[in-house]
Amino acid sequence: MAHLLDLISPQIHTIGSYEGRNWSGPLRVIYDQEMLLIDGGTCETQIEGEKRIISAPASYLIKPSGIPHSSVQTSKGTIRFRWVHFDWIHQEPSMDESSPRICHAPAKPRRDLIRTAPAFVPRQILHGPLAAPASLFQLFDRMQQRWSCGTPMERASCRALFLEILIEILGGSLNYFQEPSRGDYSHHLANRIREMLNRLLENPRLARLPLEQEMAKLGYSYPHLCRIFKRAHGISPLTYFNNMRMERASLLLRDTALPINEVARQVGIDNPAYFTRLFVKHSKKNPRRFRNEL
Secondary structure (H helix, E strand, O other): OOOHHHHOOOEEEEEEEEEEEOOEEEEEEEOOEEEEEEEEOOEEEEEOOOOOEEEOOOEEEEEOOOOOEEEEEOOOOEEEEEEEEEEOOOOOOOOOOOOOOEEEOOOOOOHHHOOOOOOOOOOOOEEEEOOOHHHHHHHHHHHHHHHHHOOHHHHHHHHHHHHHHHHHHHHOOOOOOOOOOHHHHHHHHHHHHHHHHHHHHHOHHHHOOOHHHHHHHHOOOHHHHHHHHHHHHOOOHHHHHHHHHHHHHHHHHHHOOOOHHHHHHHOOOOOHHHHHHHHHHHHOOOHHHHHHOO
């Protein structure tokens, strides 16, 4: 089943921040969802039907729509928090900053305005500590600046920044960051080998170096690297490297007047006879005949 963080496409309604003392949020219902990031100070939130939630510095809380709740600062001194009102996905009708977002008691909320979260969003209240609060607050402040003062394009890009924030705060607690499988590891290593071989061919001096010696720099034995590469690409690293050499040699024979022994050197081969054997194996023609028949 797809993960929550792969399904959401958050739609921001408004962004803000608060700094003050003796803060309280009286009993109310919100029509959309609200994310709080607590920077300094501690507050206590009571959501109907839930246990009290204590939000300490460097923590987050996502409040659901349609459920009465209240909050109060419990620490002395200043409290600082940042907030976003949002929908998890696009909903009609769309909501903007002029739309009502909060209904304070004793007024009765309009049920037709409540923007219910999709079924794939967990029913439990999402809250907890922030793993990297400093970088997260910086990201939020950049998002708030764009939202308040940016161009239409910058304002639209706030959705991407907000998704990054949600991934960072929810990814760990909702097990989004899975360890790579053995197959992923092998595929990644095979790609590293291929990239190394391609880089070697870009420099004739490096292309002359023993392949086994260069590949050992990846930190694994040469036989292990050969097995990984062949499993991914169907041929050995040496066969791949020589094929790439001969493809480059074909281009040099076609597009330049370089002598054949110089073409060989350009692809990292100092022995003309060995170069000819490889070229015949690859092209079914010797280099001279290949050039003459172009």
